[in-house]
Amino acid sequence: MNQNQIHSQNWSQESYIKAYQFAAIAHQDQTIPGSELPYIIHLSFVSMELIAALSLEKVTDGNLAIQCAVLHDTIEDTDTNFEKIKAEFGEAVAKGVLALTKDNSLAKHLQMADSLRRIKQQPPEIWMVKLADRISNLQAPPHYWSQEKIIKYREEAIEIYEALKDASPFLAARLASKIENYKAYIQSDDI
Numbered sequence: 001m002n003q004n005q006i007h008s009q010n011w012s013q014e015s016y017i018k019a020y021q022f023a024a025i026a027h028q029d030q031t032i033p034g035s036e037l038p039y040i041i042h043l044s045f046v047s048m049e050l051i052a053a054l055s056l057e058k059v060t061d062g063n064l065a066i067q068c069a070v071l072h073d074t075i076e077d078t079d080t081n082f083e084k085i086k087a088e089f090g091e092a093v094a095k096g097v098l099a100l101t102k103d104n105s106l107a108k109h110l111q112m113a114d115s116l117r118r119i120k121q122q123p124p125e126i127w128m129v130k131l132a133d134r135i136s137n138l139q140a141p142p143h144y145w146s147q148e149k150i151i152k153y154r155e156e157a158i159e160i161y162e163a164l165k166d167a168s169p170f171l172a173a174r175l176a177s178k179i180e181n182y183k184a185y186i187q188s189d190d191i
């Protein structure tokens with residue numbers, strides 16, 4: 001046994017499958033912005049980042065991490081609500097997903113700080129989902145994004161990194177590298 005296998009898996013494939021089937025139905029007919037690809041690809045990427053982290057870093061509740069990764073956009077982007085997730089997956093998962101949901105009643109420029117504040121009141125598993133979400137979202141931006149929006153998105157990623165990096169050295173390092181590489185999408189006289 002090497003140092004990368006010092007703990008056993010503490011999440012189950014069944015928990016993942018149950019959440020994935022729920023999310024696939026909830027996000028049915030949605031696509032990745034700027035593409036024709038089904039939205040659940042994003043959920044696969046986010047949960048893949050979590051699974052990679054969980055193979056190296058011990059967390060208390062692996063199923064909480066995995067299920068919140070798969071379900072993290074359901075309240076924000078689908079008809080699903082807190083009560084429905086609570087009934088299917090329990091209160092901890094529902095609270096995690098709710099913390100990962102932007103409050104649209106707030107002005108747009110206040111939403112990220114508010115969400116990060118609520119995520120920080122949750123267990124580290126939820127912090128990890130937000131890190132993984134932004135890692136996955138720092139791929140090539142949609143073609144219709146302005147330079148201003150791209151710069152703002154990168155600054156927001158730095159804000160997420162600074163707020164949540166302590167939850168996972170592995171995901172924090174992944175995000176730091178994505179933030180660095182994202183400079184390629186910004187015209188050099190803008191930074």
Ligand SMILES: [Mn+2]
Binds near residue numbers: 042072073
């Ligand atoms: Mn997301």
